[in-house]
Amino acid sequence: MDLAFLHPLYDHQGPWASVYVDLSRHAEDTAHARDLMAESVGRELADQGADEATCRAVREALKELRHATDPHGRALFARGGQVILDTPLAREPLRPTAVHWAPLPHVSPLLELAGEDPVCVVAYIDRKGADFELRSALGSQDAGGVTGRQWPVHRTTSSLDWSERHFQLRVENTWEHNAAEIADALAVCQEETGADLLILVGDDRERRSVHERLPKRLQDRVVEAAHGTGSRLLDEEVRELREEHVTARAQQDLDRFLAARTPDGEGRASAVEGVPALVEAAREHRIDELLVIPDGPDTHREVWIGEDADQLAVRRTELKTLGEQNSWAARADDALLRSAVLTGAPAISVLPALPDTADRQDTPVGGLGALLRWK
Structure with missing residues (x-):
């Protein structure tokens, strides 16, 4: 997990209020329940010794979330009467609220709640180009795409005389060109979005062709989904692929650590x-x-x-x-x-x-x- 987003927390001396809240429940009384939760968190901070200005800042920030549609929750870090960082979570906390008042911000839960659910780009590939979709625990959004050469892109099924073989070669050249363009565009999309995982969807040959043309730096971030051209991945399928990627990365790092102990x-x-x-x-x-x-x-x-x-x-x-x-x-x-x-x-x-x-x-x-x- 890249921790750079936590830098603002260390520009100031503590003590710090660190608050984790579950916002996954959505019902008719949600706004009222969150108001009560904000008051409860404020009281707990005060009981732990937090100053009134910081208690008030956290309480008001939580009340502003009464109508939030977050699928999981938030982590808030505050000091000196100001909320310094308010970050969404990628999964629900184990408890509805967790409150800490300490010399340092309590950031270690973020490794599980925010850092281990990779953002991914899903590339839906066909011979004419690809559409990109950005997926995360917070939802999905369009991430652009690429359109390659449009003609010719299909093989003929007739007997192969000289002109037919020439045509087939042009088909192959067109597809090879398109695969290279898709790979280039996908690499740019990954760099711009900071995606941890690239999921390739399409026919077997088309996925492989794009996969092979991606830069070496991205090869360990790529998985191929066993779906035909144009089919859209369901949220559950993306979640399973993300979890498999997280497990594999954690295992790689653990293996490196175990080997490095010698x-x-x-x-x-x-x-x-x-x-x-x-x-x-x-x-x-x-x-x-x-x-x-x-x-x-x-x-x-x-x-x-x-x-x-x-x-x-x-x-x-x-x-x-x-x-x-x-x-x-x-x-x-x-x-x-x-x-x-x-x-x-x-x-x-x-x-x-x-x-x-x-x-x-x-x-x-x-x-x-x-x-x-x-x-």
Whole structure:
């Protein structure tokens, strides 16, 4: 998950209100129910020690959502009487509301609720061109398309004399040209939309031809749907393809992490786990990707933070040794995610790659691990 959208949260010092609300219920009394929910969240923030201005800002922001048609929910982050970030969720929170008042914004739930449901472009391909559709957990919208050469595009079925073979060659050349144009346009569409997944729909040969012509950087983002030309994918089919993609990506990252734990010929491992090692890597700006198992035992562990992202330690006295005069206790996952955001490192929940049991072998110890970059 690219965490760049969280940058505004770290332009200000805390404490922070972090609020997750489920907006998936829509009924006649929804507006009234959301007003009550806003009041309840405001009271809970106040009970946790939030200032009145921030409680009021969150309460008013939630009341403005009384008629919102979000399919899932929202996450709001506020401080100093102002809502700094209001982001839609890609799936419903586990609880109707979750409220936190802490020195850092509680962003780790976003790895599950906002980050692991990829935006995708569905390309409906035929020999004359393609239509593109942008799909996400929030709905679908037209994303343009491309029209190739219109003639000739069909083979003849008569006997092949010289003129027929020449015609067939022109048909092939026309289609090859169109496939290349579709691939080029799809690559541009992916770059403009930031789509994580490309789904190709059409006849077998047409899908393959476009797939083969896409840039190498996109090959691991492409899946082909087994539908005929022109058929539209249902929401459930797109959801299943997105989930398969999420699982595959999580498994790839987990496999990379497990392989990187083994030291190389120089005795250096390219992955670390456990809070002390992760804190050290974060201080040195060496986290290349953060791996999280939400609600793992170490995610709740207390660490100490200073004003800057590289000012974090397992013990408060360590920060004083580093010259930091001000310090606060924070959750380990949120402190490490702050460091990841401000050093440009992505983060991923590897939960989709794990068995649905308590017996999870070969996972980051404590639910937190990282692939490292070397200076």
